[in-house]
Amino acid sequence: MKYETGKTYEEIQLGEVASFSKTITEFDIYQFAGICGDFNPMHVNEAYAGKTKFKSRIAHGPLTQSLIAPVLGSKLPGLGTVLLELCCRFRAPVYINDTITAIAEVTEKLDEKKWIRLRLTWSNQNGMAVSEGHAIVMPPRPL
Numbered sequence: 296m297k298y299e300t301g302k303t304y305e306e307i308q309l310g311e312v313a314s315f316s317k318t319i320t321e322f323d324i325y326q327f328a329g330i331c332g333d334f335n336p337m338h339v340n341e342a343y344a345g346k347t348k349f350k351s352r353i354a355h356g357p358l359t360q361s362l363i364a365p366v367l368g369s370k371l372p373g374l375g376t377v378l379l380e381l382c383c384r385f386r387a388p389v390y391i392n393d394t395i396t397a398i399a400e401v402t403e404k405l406d407e408k409k410w411i412r413l414r415l416t417w418s419n420q421n422g423m424a425v426s427e428g429h430a431i432v433m434p435p436r437p438l
Contacts, residue, residue: 301373
């Protein structure tokens with residue numbers, strides 16, 4: 296099987312942007328809890344979460360953060376990309392049925408190692424940033 300790799304270091308341009316959107320479901324939260332082992336009642340127990348400042352269950356922060364993976368691995372730079380660093384700050388809760396858009400923008404090309412720095416933003420359906428951060432990736436090399 297032949298795969299078409301993503302953009303190489305030389306092909307990537309400053310300012311390029313790519314995104315991925317997904318609506319977070321109750322199933323996603325339970326499935327993520329099972330994968331990572333985090334069954335904090337803030338995520339899986341409505342009665343408990345209803346008594347908190349959030350008033351309802353919220354998604355795991357890393358669940359929201361993981362929505363950048365299809366951007367980096369499938370779009371920018373794309374297939375063959377290796378994630379080297381991921382940093383983010385959570386700014387607002389993500390609730391069941393929120394639609395989150397993860398956006399990556401190329402902000403710097405690191406010539407010495409041919410790595411790329413990207414600004415990352417995760418926003419909900421109302422345009423509110425729920426997380427912000429950056430990533431450093433190693434784009435694919437030509438095959």
